[in-house]
Amino acid sequence: MPIATAAQTIGPYWHxxxxxxxxxxxxxxxxxxxxxxxxxxxxGDGAPVTDGCIELWQASPAAGARFPGYGRxxxxxxxxxxxTTVKPGPVPGRGNTLQAPHFAINILARGILTRLYTRAYFxxxxxxxxxPLLTAIDDPARRATLLARPDGPGIWRMDIRLQGDGETVFIxx
Amino acid sequence: xxxxxPFRPAxxxxxxxxxxxxxxxxxxRHPKQALVAxxxxxxxxxxxxxxxxxxxxxxDISTVDGHAAMGERIIVRGRVTDEDGRPVPDTMIExxxxxAAGRYHHPRDQHDAPLDAHFQGAGRVFTxxxxxxxxxxxxPGAYPWRNHFNAWRPNHIHYSLFGSGFATRLITxxxxxxxxxxxxxPVFNTVPDEHARKRLVAKFDLDVTRPEWALGYRFDVxxxxxxxxxxxx
Ligand SMILES: [Fe+2]
Numbered sequence: 224m225p226i227a228t229a230a231q232t233i234g235p236y237w238h239x240x241x242x243x244x245x246x247x248x249x250x251x252x253x254x255x256x257x258x259x260x261x262x263x264x265x266x267g268d269g270a271p272v273t274d275g276c277i278e279l280w281q282a283s284p285a286a287g288a289r290f291p292g293y294g295r296x297x298x299x300x301x302x303x304x305x306x307t308t309v310k311p312g313p314v315p316g317r318g319n320t321l322q323a324p325h326f327a328i329n330i331l332a333r334g335i336l337t338r339l340y341t342r343a344y345f346x347x348x349x350x351x352x353x354x355p356l357l358t359a360i361d362d363p364a365r366r367a368t369l370l371a372r373p374d375g376p377g378i379w380r381m382d383i384r385l386q387g388d389g390e391t392v393f394i395x396x
Numbered sequence: 397x398x399x400x401x402p403f404r405p406a407x408x409x410x411x412x413x414x415x416x417x418x419x420x421x422x423x424x425r426h427p428k429q430a431l432v433a434x435x436x437x438x439x440x441x442x443x444x445x446x447x448x449x450x451x452x453x454x455x456d457i458s459t460v461d462g463h464a465a466m467g468e469r470i471i472v473r474g475r476v477t478d479e480d481g482r483p484v485p486d487t488m489i490e491x492x493x494x495x496a497a498g499r500y501h502h503p504r505d506q507h508d509a510p511l512d513a514h515f516q517g518a519g520r521v522f523t524x525x526x527x528x529x530x531x532x533x534x535x536p537g538a539y540p541w542r543n544h545f546n547a548w549r550p551n552h553i554h555y556s557l558f559g560s561g562f563a564t565r566l567i568t569x570x571x572x573x574x575x576x577x578x579x580x581x582p583v584f585n586t587v588p589d590e591h592a593r594k595r596l597v598a599k600f601d602l603d604v605t606r607p608e609w610a611l612g613y614r615f616d617v618x619x620x621x622x623x624x625x626x627x628x629x
Contacts, residue, residue, distance in 0.1 A: 225479055225618045226407045229587040229596055231569040232421075233554070236500040239492035239518040240556060251450075267424035274504070280562045282438045286445065293444030316437050317399050327439050327562050334421030336412035336586050338565060342439070356434050365429075385425050395405075395431040396440055396563050 233331040235274045246296040248308035253290035255309035259378040260343060263302045267386030271302025278329035283311040316355045323350035340396040343381045346370040360392060368392050402436035403563045403620040412586035419582040420543050436563055443562040446488040448522055456532040457519040465515035467496025467534030469610040476527045479621030483527025490556035492518045498537030507539050543582055550577035559619040570615045571597045
């Protein structure tokens with residue numbers, strides 16, 4: 224049987240396929256509660272990752288003609304990414320579980336050969352307490368790396384640390 | 397209830413580890429903690445769909461406003477399938493590359509090689525119902541980088557593919573056959589398995605080659621396949 228093709232880094236020049244409008248998932252007229260998800264991407268020296276490509280996917284609300292469900296944001300000179308989207312609701316987990324509202328996040332950059340995958344949850348969600356992924360992470364400090372915190376009206380912030388102190392939990396995908 | 401069908405895990409050695417010291421940029425950008433294992437849910441098993449209506453195809457990047465880019469014109473054709481050999485239809489492929497002189501149309505590329513006003517270097521194509529895609533470009537040049545003394549990237553075209561789930565997302569690079577820089581390239585050589593590595597190299601294809609017009613290359617891509625049966629819990 225054929226085996227999946229190997230990944231390679233997105234490199235420093237991926238902006239040739241950067242379309243800034245991709246970071247606004249509401250641009251086709253999506254309905255629902257608008258939220259901003261933003262944060263800094265930081266490397267093992269504490270330096271900002273200024274050439275990163277951050278991708279977001281959400282299974283809720285369902286993607287359609289007015290909502291792509293997918294976004295892409297470049298990190299800026301401070302290492303900051305920023306998406307405008309619609310707040311997701313809970314989605315089914317495996318078995319009869321329910322997953323708390325969350326975004327799927329890919330981190331692609333020079334120096335990253337196979338995309339890093341993680342999730343962003345909302346800090347104040349009651350369902351976080353029973354979410355199958357969050358509850359599988361025993362260390363509360365590690366779990367907290369997946370929680371976006373309020374950072375102004377409708378704005379949620381989750382920084383991504385690639386390595387070292389406060390390293391983000393990355394998920395096998 | 398029946399769960400979503402997860403995608404199969406990567407075969408050992410077929411994917412490059414993020415901790416690949418020969419490639420200097422990995423040093424501070426790879427996690428040191430183990431990845432958390434978590435069975436795919438609807439979040440990972442579904443993914444974006446792109447339609448050419450909203451994301452128009454750009455299938456010939458060898459000209460700008462009717463002016464031909466400098467360099468050797470090429471056609472790249474290939475098929476996107478999954479690990480079961482099934483075609484991946486209607487999926488978007490994005491490509492980007494340096495010009496014939498080895499320079500990207502990108503503000504951060506400071507390589508002392510000429511830009512080409514008639515080459516932008518980014519395209520977008522969709523696979524057909526049988527997974528086939530094709531685009532026209534020019535052969536990208538090699539370019540120097542600062543990974544180590546006298547380091548040069550082999551000729552390559554960057555690829556972005558989606559497939560049917562967020563888990564199938566793939567960013568990769570297509571290389572050219574016979575390139576002496578391949579065996580020296582720390583990025584290409586991060587793929588541990590030799591066979592997997594060689595599959596990143598396109599094949600010259602006389603059937604894709606168009607007489608009196610352009611050389612043809614064949615580059616097939618395999619995206620992850622799903623497990624045979626849904627996992628029941
Ligand atoms: Fe490149």
